[in-house]
Amino acid sequence: MISYVTLSDNDLVAYLKDGDKAAFTEIYNRYKGLLYIHAYNRLRNQQEADDVVHELFTSLWTKRGELVLRTQLSGYLYQAIKNRIIDIYSHKKVESTYIVSLQQFINQSEAVTDHLVRENELTALIEKEIGALTPKMRVVFELSRKANLSHKQIAAKLELSEMTVKKHVNNALKILRSKLGLLTCLLYIGHH
Template structure:
């Protein structure tokens, strides 16, 4: 497969769409660094930039059969990065606005209509991301964070190990953290206050 290095992008994409894993590796090696540097420049955060680029490549592999290139592969990947970053920034803004308004409420003791709207918008955003989790993970996460069952209780109810419960909750928080662009602590805080 040494010849893949000399192939143009459009031929690599054709191979990728037919399930050729070596073509995926070549695209990954060809574009990972430039996409990472681009993401880091916008996000100003190395870990977040890395997460976004990993997400783009995971999505590229999982949805390989559906890829439609309207122009070049590089512009397709750059657009995907920008879309994901702007989506993440938008999520962060919704959360940040809510936390600011909550601080205001704690200080002044009154909620106005705009704050209630923000709270509703944020609750919908978090719920949407929870519903997008894989079904088993979502079920475990909801039992833990919405019904407040212990890992032991969930393990007994679903007849699985406590270790599985713990790792599924941890994975759910990691996914939500990435999608919503905030820390796991902030997500747990918001789940308990919305």
């Protein structure tokens, strides 16, 4: 019987490629703690750090047959974690940019020439979150965003006051911001 604890990383990788679950478990036990600490130090969020480590090991197992190491296993795992963290920051930066852009568009309450391009980008990004808004808030928000109606037009169409329309739009933005988790220091990882 093989004692996986005593095997080198290279031997473990060879067993892993053959689908050996015990070798995978040993790699996991050997590196999960260090990778979590590294991820947490960058993300400052326990759930995100857990998720990124879990996704890395899931990917390592599912793609074990295609695994090609050009460096030591530890170097490969750290680079993979770093890449995943960069992806998280990039995604959040994109979300932040689009939500700020949407806020400016709604605050101006006027047609913007790139509205259709903006709408398509925003739709893909936040459609799921919009679906979770209260029905009235969602209707007001979608009339503002999709139909490009002014607060006054929406108020007339829905028989609401302009103040109520504005309140619904602002509350929707507040909810979307909280759900999309805007960060204050998006480029932190790029400088470390």
